[in-house]
Amino acid sequence: MKILRSQLRQELTVMARNGEQLLLLVAIPVMLLIFFSQTDFLPTITGDKIDFLMPGILSLAVMSTAMVSLGIATGFERSYGVLKRLGTTPLGTRRLVLAKVCAICLIEIAQLVLLIIVGQLLGWNPNQINIAQVLVILLIGTSCFAGIGLTLAGRLRAEINLAAQNGLYLVLFLLGGILVSNDELPKTLGNVAQVLPSSLLSSLLRESFNNNTIVVTDAIALGGWALAMCGLAATTFKWSD
Amino acid sequence: MFCELRNVRVMNISSQSRQVAISVRDLIVDYKQLRAVNNISFDAKAGEVTVVIGPNGAGKTSTMEVCSGVRAATSGKVSVLGLDPKKDRSKINQQIGVMLQDGGVYPSARVFEIAQHYCNLYDNRATANELLDAVDLTRQKKTSWRKLSGGEKQRLSLALALAAKPRIAFLDEPTSGVDIFGRDLIRRIVRQLASDGCAVIMATHELDEAQRVADHVLMFHNGSLVANAPLTELLNSAGEHKTLEDIFRSLANNSPVSNSRESQ
Numbered sequence: 001m002k003i004l005r006s007q008l009r010q011e012l013t014v015m016a017r018n019g020e021q022l023l024l025l026v027a028i029p030v031m032l033l034i035f036f037s038q039t040d041f042l043p044t045i046t047g048d049k050i051d052f053l054m055p056g057i058l059s060l061a062v063m064s065t066a067m068v069s070l071g072i073a074t075g076f077e078r079s080y081g082v083l084k085r086l087g088t089t090p091l092g093t094r095r096l097v098l099a100k101v102c103a104i105c106l107i108e109i110a111q112l113v114l115l116i117i118v119g120q121l122l123g124w125n126p127n128q129i130n131i132a133q134v135l136v137i138l139l140i141g142t143s144c145f146a147g148i149g150l151t152l153a154g155r156l157r158a159e160i161n162l163a164a165q166n167g168l169y170l171v172l173f174l175l176g177g178i179l180v181s182n183d184e185l186p187k188t189l190g191n192v193a194q195v196l197p198s199s200l201l202s203s204l205l206r207e208s209f210n211n212n213t214i215v216v217t218d219a220i221a222l223g224g225w226a227l228a229m230c231g232l233a234a235t236t237f238k239w240s241d
Numbered sequence: 242m243f244c245e246l247r248n249v250r251v252m253n254i255s256s257q258s259r260q261v262a263i264s265v266r267d268l269i270v271d272y273k274q275l276r277a278v279n280n281i282s283f284d285a286k287a288g289e290v291t292v293v294i295g296p297n298g299a300g301k302t303s304t305m306e307v308c309s310g311v312r313a314a315t316s317g318k319v320s321v322l323g324l325d326p327k328k329d330r331s332k333i334n335q336q337i338g339v340m341l342q343d344g345g346v347y348p349s350a351r352v353f354e355i356a357q358h359y360c361n362l363y364d365n366r367a368t369a370n371e372l373l374d375a376v377d378l379t380r381q382k383k384t385s386w387r388k389l390s391g392g393e394k395q396r397l398s399l400a401l402a403l404a405a406k407p408r409i410a411f412l413d414e415p416t417s418g419v420d421i422f423g424r425d426l427i428r429r430i431v432r433q434l435a436s437d438g439c440a441v442i443m444a445t446h447e448l449d450e451a452q453r454v455a456d457h458v459l460m461f462h463n464g465s466l467v468a469n470a471p472l473t474e475l476l477n478s479a480g481e482h483k484t485l486e487d488i489f490r491s492l493a494n495n496s497p498v499s500n501s502r503e504s505q
Contacts, residue, residue: 002361003361003362005361006357006358006361006362007358007362009358010347010350010354010358013350013354014347014349014350017349018349077347080343080344080345080346080347080348081341081343081344081345082345082346082347084311084341084345085339085341085344085345085346085401086345087310087311088309088310088311088334088337088339088411089334089359089362089363089405090331090334090335090362090363090364091362092331092334240311
């Protein structure tokens with residue numbers, strides 16, 4: 001347990017020291033939430049803007065932490081030989097992965113609390129918050145994005161991984177039903193967008209907050225993404241260049 | 242004369258009584274078409290500094306990585322403390338310290354914090370203060386890795402390899418980029434480790450450094466072992482005023498494998 005605690009502390013400390021990580025994890029989601037809820041730049045949205053934005057911004061926060069932040073950090077750790085060196089210690093793969101999972105869960109909890117507080121201040125008033133349901137959805141989403149992040153980090157050179165994670169983040173953000181509903185997109189693009197994991201996560205959270213229900217097909221699709229990406233990461237990950 | 246040394250296994254009485262910590266037999270390591278290590282065999286003993294020398298790309302690091310469990314062998318048998326370095330990795334990792342050629346440290350991590358973290362990973366461990374004191378980095382406790390000089394990074398990296406109070410220490414190029422005082426310090430630490438019963442396996446391509454610290458020498462050239470003998474034996478056989486560098490040049494020039502690096 002001491003080994004796990006020590007590695008977790010190390011993960012959190014290193015993450016906290018990187019200013020760009022904090023920007024990605026905290027500033028961008030909060031700024032987007034405040035800006036677009038207080039302006040009229042978004043296409044017509046039925047109902048309150050903040051009610052549409054909130055689930056999407058929560059998915060963005062999960063994507064930032066579980067995919068981009070974890071993926072970039074892991075890619076550089078691989079490139080610096082940190083993983084290779086830790087591999088010669090008693091830490092072991094299981095504890096290393098567990099420490100990373102715990103770190104992203106703790107960061108996500110902090111992000112979600114902050115975003116919910118900001119959302120409440122901006123007038124967010126969901127019909128329901130079924131905490132267990134929301135947590136299950138977030139857990140599946142986190143697994144899926146962590147799988148994508150680690151798949152890229154485990155194969156690409158650190159610099160290419162950095163570019164790939166940021167590029168994918170942008171695509172999944174724009175096509176994730178976060179700021180713009182998929183219905184507003186051109187038909188073909190909208191069809192593609194609705195099967196992307198960011199879109200599935202936003203949509204599941206939106207249904208949960210608005211109607212206290214889980215759209216089973218979306219949940220299965222997101223679960224499928226999670227299984228596929230975690231499986232791919234586990235089979236293709238290389239611990240050193 | 243030099244070629245006769247290739248299979249020399251002459252040892253003095255005290256060396257014979259020491260336990261074999263690492264046993265390597267018929268080791269081959271291939272990277273796709275390249276044979277990095279070509280059918281080598283050797284033993285490394287507790288209480289001795291076994292220096293692995295040879296030019297860049299000779300197979301030193303690949304051999305060390307197989308012995309430390311980082312890399313799998315293509316074929317051959319490797320035994321570390323009587324265990325298999327791949328299958329029994331968790332048991333072996335408690336008892337070895339590894340210093341990689343390149344840091345292997347988070348650039349933003351601070352000196353004390355990273356030393357403390359490594360100490361936390363082992364059951365039988367040194368303390369962070371002991372480690373930093375040993376490598377003279379106490380004053381740099383709060384400095385981040387990226388702000389350390391090249392020599393300081395090497396010293397910290399060495400310190401991390403000592404966190405386990407290891408029975409075997411794998412040190413890959415520990416004096417690379419280190420100034421003269423740093424080298425003195427590292428040499429003292431390496432000799433102290435051996436005196437304490439640790440088997441030290443140290444790779445370097447700096448032959449004068451090797452000559453100062455070695456008990457036993459493994460000379461690599463193009464993936465093959467061209468010499469495997471105690472240092473004193475090598476020097477005595479070579480004749481007066483000969484250095485390891487002279488010996489290496491002669492053995493490398495006479496090596497029958499010098500042009501054969503494609504994997505079979």
